[in-house]
Amino acid sequence: MWATCDGGGKLDSGDTGFMVFATTLVMLQTPAMGIAQAGSISAKNTLSMLNQIMVGTVMGSLLWYLVGFGLVFGHSLGGVIGNPFHHFMLINVPVDDCWPGQTIPALLYVAFQMMFALMVPLILTGAWAERLTFRAFLPFVLLWPLLVYYPVAHWVWNPAGWLNRLGVLDFAGGLTIHTTSGVGALVVSLYLDRRQLSVVYRGHNLTLTLIGTVITFAGWYSFNGGSALRANDQSAYALINTHISACVSSVMWLAISFSDGHKFSMSQVLGGTLAGLAGITPGSGLCSVQAAFLIGAVVGVCSNLSARLLKRMRIDDVLDVFSLQAVPGIIGSLILPLFVQEKFHDTLPGTRWHRFQIQLLSAVVCIATSAINTFLIIWLLDRTLGANVSIETEFTGLDVAEVGETAYTVDLGEELADEGLAAMLCEKVAAGDLLEIKRFFRRHNDLSFQDYDGRTGLHVACSEGFLEVVQFLVTHGAPIDIRDKYGRAPVEDAIIKKHVDVIVFMKNCGCAVEPEKFVPRWFFAASTADTAKMDALLKYGVSVDVADYDSRTALHIAVCNRNEQCVRFLLEAGADAHLRDRWKRTAGDYARQERFTFAVDALVQGRRSPAVSPNPRAKKITASVGDSPLMQRSRAFSIVSDTSSCSDFSVFTNVIERENALGVVEGIKHSAVRKSSHIATRQLLIAVSNNDVAEVRRLLEKGASPNVTDYDGRTPLHIAATNAYMRVVHLLLKQVRIHVNALDNFEMTPFHDAVISGHKEVAAVLKAHGGVMVDHELGYRLCQAAFEGSLSKLLTMKDDVNVADHDLRTALHLAACEGHVAIADWLLAHGANTHTADRFGHTPLDDAVQFGCKQIQLLITQHRNVINS
Incomplete structure (x- = not known):
């Protein structure tokens, strides 16, 4: 500013009126800037941006009123800072007298400078938009002027400031305002957590951006023109130079944008306009109109390249504040000595080269001061109050999370x-x-x-x-x-x-019915006495008398398990007590053998039909069934195997006894954060499903739990394992509290997902981290494939050949019963355990002997000899 303190002046009504008008328009620039920025961000953060601008305006004004004016324009303490007490609460500032060396009232000068002071920290809102908490914003807009703007403004604009005494040129704030705010914006952008990298952020309402930018553009005439502090030729220069520079810079941005995508982007037009305005600010009242044209062209190209570079470097300067403020402010200040008009040349010290050196020194000082102090402020606030918004706030929006109101009634x-x-x-x-x-x-x-x-x-x-x-x-x-x-x-x-009730409704609505698909679940439900599941399956269409590959029905299994409730349920559902299994035994035979009195009585009362032949596919018995006692187990569960015989396939086989397995299930059912409905959960799972490693890492760094679950109980590790996203799997497994064996609503672990999806490498990694598999149906499917002699089905399950069914029978048992030599040979080659005993105490060798399959007897005997040797 070109105010001087040596000598008085006479009040001029014309100058006073001009400066009142200029002060009013400059004040409007701040909310206009907020409107432009609000239109350039997400709708969910619109009100937050406007709220920051309004609150910042109020707080900045009061801070200036209390100590700001004194710190900047008060009596200088060694050229470093002004005395805040000399003008505390604007004491010693006359209203009926001129500011020294000017023709306007001192209080009007204070008011005009106030509009600058309250605006500068709010320029940074464009850098942290959508990312900074309001509790950190409040102290920031108080601390930043005290540590950055007020000292720099004192050095540059106070006649006793040390840079002013060196002869720095800054007509309206290229260094004081744009450089400091732009550099501060870059520091904040680098410090705060980045937003989602995979999203292309666009403004939700470019009409708002246009309106706000146009008002800012118009206000800049007074921003620069009013800095002359008089209605004279210098203010006229400032006005026309401001307009020309903005227009040329805008054309530069538009041309570069069109050369890239052959589109005439309005956002690029507006960005170029703002860059041109900032670039001409330091010399708007000092250079010619021709120089303004050149300055606009240079800052237009440089600021555009800067914006592109920052995006390529993934620096999340939300609204390009550094490129639109600091870059043009610095460049405009450095090249200003080349274009200062002769009419001002005589009043300036030194040669143009000397003045360039002064400008360079001043720019370095402003950059360093802003960078260091801004970092200290944001670091302190982050450590004490927390600067970064939470993941949920980021995706819900600051309007709802912090303001409690919304700008629009939109979803x-x-x-x-x-x-x-x-x-x-x-x-x-x-x-x-x-x-x-x-x-x-x-x-x-x-x-x-x-x-x-x-x-x-x-x-x-x-x-x-x-x-x-x-x-x-x-x-x-x-x-x-x-x-x-x-x-x-x-x-x-x-x-x-x-x-x-849902099943019945869906069937009545004509949904596709595939009862055979649920036969394995039927038998598992019978083995676990889950009558509610059995009732659901009956309503769906599963037959109460459906038989497995051993011609055993659910009633056989319920009796063998000595479960009164299940037996009663099946008989009430019409189960046929006369059906015989592979060994020609009815449920009553097993009840009498086990002395299961309730079942004996119930079966006698519940008989409903003459004897029905056993499953015709089951082979006739050629030897009598031994008298080995039934294994006393209330439930048939997952896996029994000999790990020593299948070490080569241990990556995909998890061998656990029933008791241990149940403990695992109970432990891991509660290991994940169940059914979180938070948006943070949704975003983390979507990032994983998109294999967006950078976004997953960002969300985890922001505090997202790797164990959150969706509405199906599925964790990020489930999704990554299912899709074989190895990098995401490794990233998740590095998390300290990751639950490797979390069960989803379908009782599937991530390891299970990897296995059934055929992702061996992922399964191997999960296995190495303790991954297990709980599969109630795999044993049935293996036995069914062996019963059918289907090698193709076994090939899809070859890494789990020892999983047992509801009767603790394995695929090798069924191959031995049916005489499928090729299947038995294949199973043995893939680690099938020859010593596994079923419910009746029979091993596969026992079944081969009982059903007369001599070739399989020989295969098993030879295999045992090889293992023992």
Whole structure:
């Protein structure tokens, strides 16, 4: 500023009126800047930006009133800072007298300078938009002027400031305002956590951005023109130079943008305009109109290149504050000595080269002061108050999280892709919030969105058993037979979770019915006496008398397990007590053998039909069944094997006894953060499903738990294992508290997902970290494949050949019974255990002897000899 303190002046009404008008317009620049920035960010953060601008305006004004003016323009203490007490609360500032050397009232000079002081820290809001907490913002806008703007302004604009005495040129704030704020913005951008890298951020309302920028543009005439402090030729120079520089810079940005994508981007036009305004600010009242043209062109190109470079370096300067403020401010200040008009030349000390050196020194000082002090401020605030917004706040929006109000009555969902919409719908469904589901449907008119696992809202509704929600979804067009990534239809989720009313409704609506698919679950339910699951399966269409490969029915299994409740349930459901298994025994035979009195009596009373032949596919017995006692087990569960015989395949086989397995299940069922509906969970899972390693790392660094689960209980590790995203798997496994064996709602671990998906490398890594597999149906499927002699089916399960079924029988037992020599040979080659005893105490060799399969007897004997040798 070109005010001097030597000598008085006479009040001039014209100058006073001009400066009142200029002060008013400069004040409008601050909210206009907020409007422009609000339009350039997400709708969910609009009000937060405007709120920061308004609160910052109020606080900045009061700070200037209390001590700011004194620190900048008060009596200088060694050229470093002003005396804050000399003008504390504007004492010793006359209203009816001129500011020394000027023709306007001193208080008007204070007011004009106040508009600058309150604006500068708020320029940084464009760098931290959507990322800084409001509790950190409040002290920042108080500390930053005290440590950065006020000292620099004193050095440059106070006649006693040490840079001013050197002869620094800064007509309206190229160094004092734009350089300090732009450099501070870069420091904040580097310090704060980055936003989601994979998202291309665009403004939600470029109309707002245009309106705010135009008002800022108009206010800049007074910003620069008013810095002359008089209505004279210098203010006229400042006005026209401001306009020309902005226009030329805007054209530069537009040309570069068009050369890239052949589009005439309005956001590029506006960015170039702001860069040109900042670039001409230090010399707007000192250079010619021709020089303004050149300055605009230079700063336009340089600022555009800077913005591109920062994006390539992934520096998250949200609204390019460094490129639009610091770069043009520095360049405009450095080249200013080349263009100072002759009419001002005589009043300036030294040659142009000397003045360039002064400008360079001043720029370095301003950059260093802003960078160091800004870092200290943001570091201190982060350590004490926390500067970074939480993950949930980032994705929910600062408007809701911190302001408690919103700028628009819009749903966040309109900013999400289909995958995000699916996750949002599924979360609403999992919460059973029918009202929110209806609102979602009214807004999007589509209920078929599928998430990263191919799951729809109907899948989740069926899984949770929310009949009213299921009815709403089906009647409003939700696809009834759509399948997820694992081939499950919605009704199958209802079966798994035993929601009978939902099953009945879905069947009445015409859903596809595949009862044979659930036969393994039927037998497992019988072995565990899960009558609720059995009831659900019966409602779905599974026959109560369906037989397995040994011609055994659920009634056989319930009797062998001595379970009264299950026996009673099956008889009431119409189970046939006369059916005979492979060994020609009925359920009653087993009841009498076990002296299971309840079953004997119930079976006598419950007989309903004459004898039915056993499964014709089962071979006739050629030797009598031995008298070995039945194994006393209330449940048949997963795996029994000899690990010493299958070490080469241990990567994919988890051998656990029933008791240990149950302990594992109980331990890992509660190991994950269950059914979190937070947006942070959704974003982490979506990032994993997109194999976005950088975003996953960013979210984890921001505090996202690696164990969060979605509405299906699935963790990030489940998703990564299913899709063989090895880098994500390694990243997740590095987390200190990662739960490797978390069970989802379908009792599947990440290791299980990797195995059934055929991802051996992922399975090996998970196995090395303690991954286990709990599969209640695998044993049945193995035995069925061996019974059928289907090598192709076994090939898909070859790494788990020792898994047992509900009768503790393995695939080798069935191959021995059926005489499938090739299958038995293949199983032995892949680590099948020859010593495994089934429910009846029989080993595969016993079955081979009993059913007369001499070749298999020989194979097993030879295999044992090789192992023993």
